[in-house]
Amino acid sequence: MDMDNSEIKKRLNSINWNFDFTINYGKDTLHPFNCRRYYSYPATFIPEIPYAMIEILSQKGDVILDPFGGIGTTFMQALSLERIPYSFDINPIATTVCKTLYMLFEPSINKEIIRNQLLQLCEGYDETSDYTVGLSTQRKELSGWFEKSTFNEISFLFEQFDHLQDQIVQNVMKLILSSILVTLSSQNKGWAYIADNVKPKKDELKKKRAFEQYTISTKKLLNDVIAHETCLPSSFAAFYSEVSQEPRIFEESIANAPIKSETVDLVITSPPYPLMTDYIKSQRISFNFLSENFADYVGRETGARYRRSRRDCLTSYERDIRQINRKISNVLKTGGYFCVVLPDYDAKDTRKDVIERIVGDYTKLGMDKVYEVGRYIPSHKRTLSIQWATLVNERIYIFQKG
Numbered sequence: 001m002d003m004d005n006s007e008i009k010k011r012l013n014s015i016n017w018n019f020d021f022t023i024n025y026g027k028d029t030l031h032p033f034n035c036r037r038y039y040s041y042p043a044t045f046i047p048e049i050p051y052a053m054i055e056i057l058s059q060k061g062d063v064i065l066d067p068f069g070g071i072g073t074t075f076m077q078a079l080s081l082e083r084i085p086y087s088f089d090i091n092p093i094a095t096t097v098c099k100t101l102y103m104l105f106e107p108s109i110n111k112e113i114i115r116n117q118l119l120q121l122c123e124g125y126d127e128t129s130d131y132t133v134g135l136s137t138q139r140k141e142l143s144g145w146f147e148k149s150t151f152n153e154i155s156f157l158f159e160q161f162d163h164l165q166d167q168i169v170q171n172v173m174k175l176i177l178s179s180i181l182v183t184l185s186s187q188n189k190g191w192a193y194i195a196d197n198v199k200p201k202k203d204e205l206k207k208k209r210a211f212e213q214y215t216i217s218t219k220k221l222l223n224d225v226i227a228h229e230t231c232l233p234s235s236f237a238a239f240y241s242e243v244s245q246e247p248r249i250f251e252e253s254i255a256n257a258p259i260k261s262e263t264v265d266l267v268i269t270s271p272p273y274p275l276m277t278d279y280i281k282s283q284r285i286s287f288n289f290l291s292e293n294f295a296d297y298v299g300r301e302t303g304a305r306y307r308r309s310r311r312d313c314l315t316s317y318e319r320d321i322r323q324i325n326r327k328i329s330n331v332l333k334t335g336g337y338f339c340v341v342l343p344d345y346d347a348k349d350t351r352k353d354v355i356e357r358i359v360g361d362y363t364k365l366g367m368d369k370v371y372e373v374g375r376y377i378p379s380h381k382r383t384l385s386i387q388w389a390t391l392v393n394e395r396i397y398i399f400q401k402g
Contacts, residue, residue, distance in 0.1 A: 003347055005370050005400070008056060008057065008201075008370070008371070009370070009371055011056050012056060012371050012373070012398070015052055017049070017373055017374075018375050018376045018378070018395060019046055019049075019379075020261075020376070020378050022049075024153070027230075028231055029231060030080060030081075030231045030232065030233075030356055031049050031051075031231065031401055032047035032051040032077060032080075032198075033047060033076045033077065033080055033101075033228055034046075034047050035047065035071045035073050035076055035097070035098075035101060036073075037069070037178060037220065037221075037224065038097075038101070038175065038217070038220070038221045038224075039071055039097045039175065039178065039179045039249065040110075040179065040182060040183075040191075040371050041071045041094060041097070041273075041276075041279075041283075042126050042191045042277050042282050043273065043276065043277045043279075043323065044070050044071060044073055045073060045270040045341055046073075047073050047076070047077055047206045049396070050066075050073060050074040050077045050078070050268045050339075051081070052241065052339075053078040053266070053339045053398075054074075054077055054078055054081050054083060054268070054269050055081065056265065057266050057339070057398070058083055058245060058265055058266045058337075058339045060081070060082045060083065061082070061083065061084065062083050062265035062266060063083070063084045063086065063263060063264045063265050064078035064083045064084065064085050064086070064087070064264075064265065064266050064267075064268065065085075065086045065087075065088075065254075065259075065264045065266070065267045065268075065269075065328075065331065066085075066088070066267070066268055066269045067088050067254040067269050067271075067327070067328060068088070068089060068270065068271045068272065069087030069089045069094070069095070069097055069098060069249070069269075070089055070091075070094050070098070070271045070279075070392055071094050071097040071101075072094075072097065072098030072101055072102065072249070074087065074100065074268045074269065075087040075098055075108045075249065076098075076101055076102070076105075076250070079102065079105060079240075079243075080228070082233070082235065082236065082239045083265075083266075083356040084243055084248075085243070085248055086099045086248055086249075086250075086259075086264075087248065087249045088250045088252060088253065088254040088257060089250075089251065090251065090252060090253055090297060090300045091251075091279055091280055091283065091291065091297065091301075092290075092297065093178065093252050093283040093286045093287065093290075094279070094283075095249055095250070095251040096174065096175070096178075096290075097175055097178070098249050099174075099249050100170075100171050100172060100174070100175040100250070101225075102249060103168065103171060104172065104221075104222075104225045105225070105229075106240060106244070107229070107236065107237040107240055107241060108237075109168065111168055111222050111225055111226045111229075112222070112226065114168065114169055114172055114222060115218060115219065115222035115223070116174055116324045117166070117169050117177070118169065118172065118218045118222075119215060119218055119219075121157065121160040121161075121173070121216060122157075122211045122215065125153065125156050125211070127149070127152070130152065131152050131153075131155035131156040131158075131159055132151065132152060132155045134159065134184065135155055135158065135275060136291050138288045138291045138292075139155075139158060139288060139289060139291065141259060141288055142154075142181075142288050142289065143287060144199040144200075145181075145185040145186065145187055145199055145200065145285060146184060146185055146186060146205070146208075147186060147205040147208065148205075148208045149207055150184055150207055150210055151213060153209075153210035154177075154181070154184060154210050157177060157210065157211075157214060158177070158289070160173075161173050161174070161177060168293070172221070172222075174290070175221070176214065176217050176218055176221060177214075177289060178289060178290075178307060178376070179217055179284040180210070180213045180214055181285045181286065181289060182194065182215050182285060183208075183213055184208045184210055184213055186200040186204050186206050186208075187200045187204075188201065191278075191282040192278070192281055192282070192305075193280035194281075194284060194285060195278040195282040195284070195305070195306070197281075197284065198279070214396065215230055233267075233358060242243060253300070253324070254327055254328075255323050255324050255327050257327070259327075259331045259389050260331070261330050261331060262331070262332070262333045262334065263331055263333065264331045264332050264333060264336060264337060265333055265336050265337075266337050266338075266339070267328050267331075267332055267336070267337070267339065267340075268339045268340075268343070269339075269340055269341075270340065270341035271302070271303075271321055271324070271340070271342075272302050272303040272304070273303065273343045273391065274303045274313075274314060274317045274343075274351045274354060274355075275303060275304070275305055275307065275308040275313055275314075275317070275344075275351070275365070276302075276303070276343070276391065277304070277305055278301070278304050278305045278306055279301055279304070280294055280297045280298045280300075280301050281294065281298060281304075281306060288300065302317060302320040302321065303317040303320070303321075303323075314350065314351065314354050317354065318357065318358065321358055322358070322397070325358070325361060325362065325365060326365065328365075329362075329365040329367060329401065330364060332367075332401045333401065334401055334402040335400065335401065335402060336400070336401050337398055337399065337400050337401075338362070338367055338398070338399045338400075338401065339396070339397070339398050339399075340396075340397050340399075341394055341395070341396050341397075342355050342358070342359070342394065342395055342397065343355060343391050343393075343394055344374060344391075344393040344395045345391075345397075359397060362397070362399050363399075366401060366402060367400065367401050367402075368399060368400050368401075368402075369397035369398070369399050369400065370398050370400050371396075371397070371398035372395060372396070372397050372398070373395070373396050374393055374394070374395050374396075375393065375394050375395070375396060376392065376393055377391060377392060377393065377394060
């Protein structure tokens with residue numbers, strides 16, 4: 001980095017980290033790529049945060065790592081800004097989303113052709129036919145979430161998906177179908193009800209237009225990628241060709257990943273907040289669609305909400321985070337920066353002490369705190385309004401190794 005920490009702090013202080021305002025980017029202005037527009041994933045952080053961090057704390061060609069990568073928020077900002085991105089996450093649904101978005105940024109892929117092929121798949125539906133007959137056992141289990149005719153339309157789309165020969169088109173359709181299933185379900189009370197397997201009652205089942213939602217989501221995803229592509233620098237094609245030569249997205253914990261010491265320039269992440277979210281269970285509908293057993297992954301999740309009644313819930317969370325923090329310290333270059341967004345709990349909340357100890361550990365691992373700022377979460381962006389899962393404030397920390 002050419003700037004010293006005083007210059008960096010000056011730039012950081014100029015940012016409104018609440019991002020509670022609308023930014024009107026110019027048509028050809030490079031801007032944050034919002035993964036959440038294309039897949040609803042609980043408790044993801046807003047793209048403006050990693051975008052700003054990457055711009056200020058790194059330069060083109062630097063290695064950027066997110067050890068809790070989720071659906072790729074940090075990864076896609078790093079890619080757009082021509083940094084070398086790495087993302088780790090144990091959730092196969094999240095990594096599938098990230099990999100698909102990454103693939104769509106391949107400059108040589110014709111997004112318009114993909115969009116048109118996907119839109120044609122709605123044709124040929126016969127409402128007198130029962131498309132649920134040939135479903136796998138796991139997909140049939142999805143029927144309880146949907147009104148009957150809606151599920152029949154969804155089953156037709158499943159059939160179209162299974163018959164696709166083009167792997168790229170199938171991957172994009174996988175993302176789109178996964179994204180609309182929750183929207184089309186009659187369970188409209190939030191991800192926690194899906195995580196707890198609370199299906200809608202019979203009188204709550206509502207007919208929804210699956211093909212209309214599929215069309216809207218398909219156009220939104222592909223049109224947005226096409227528009228974003230026009231904002232990328234002319235050097236992006238060569239950059240993408242180089243970075244895509246080796247794997248960048250991993251479905252595993254970073255704790256045991258074979259990353260060499262002192263190879264990462266900047267780490268940006270927001271780890272799971274203790275006992276607030278069920279990242280795996282909240283995706284049970286997508287797991288069923290993809291015929292995967294989410295139970296195989298539940299036990300690997302750090303700080304899951306379903307563990308909140310267990311005696312060792314906070315102890316095990318703290319242990320898991322510390323293990324990953326040791327790995328972060330090991331792979332980060334001397335002089336490199338570590339940016340982390342953490343919950344800012346009320347003083348009476350027992351989880352506040354846990355977070356404070358975790359923050360204190362960063363110094364013990366050889367990292368010096370160079371910046372700290374609080375941010376307010378606007379009410380419409382909060383996860384849930386229930387005990388243990390409601391959060392009003394967060395804190396952003398920046399540490400420098402050595």
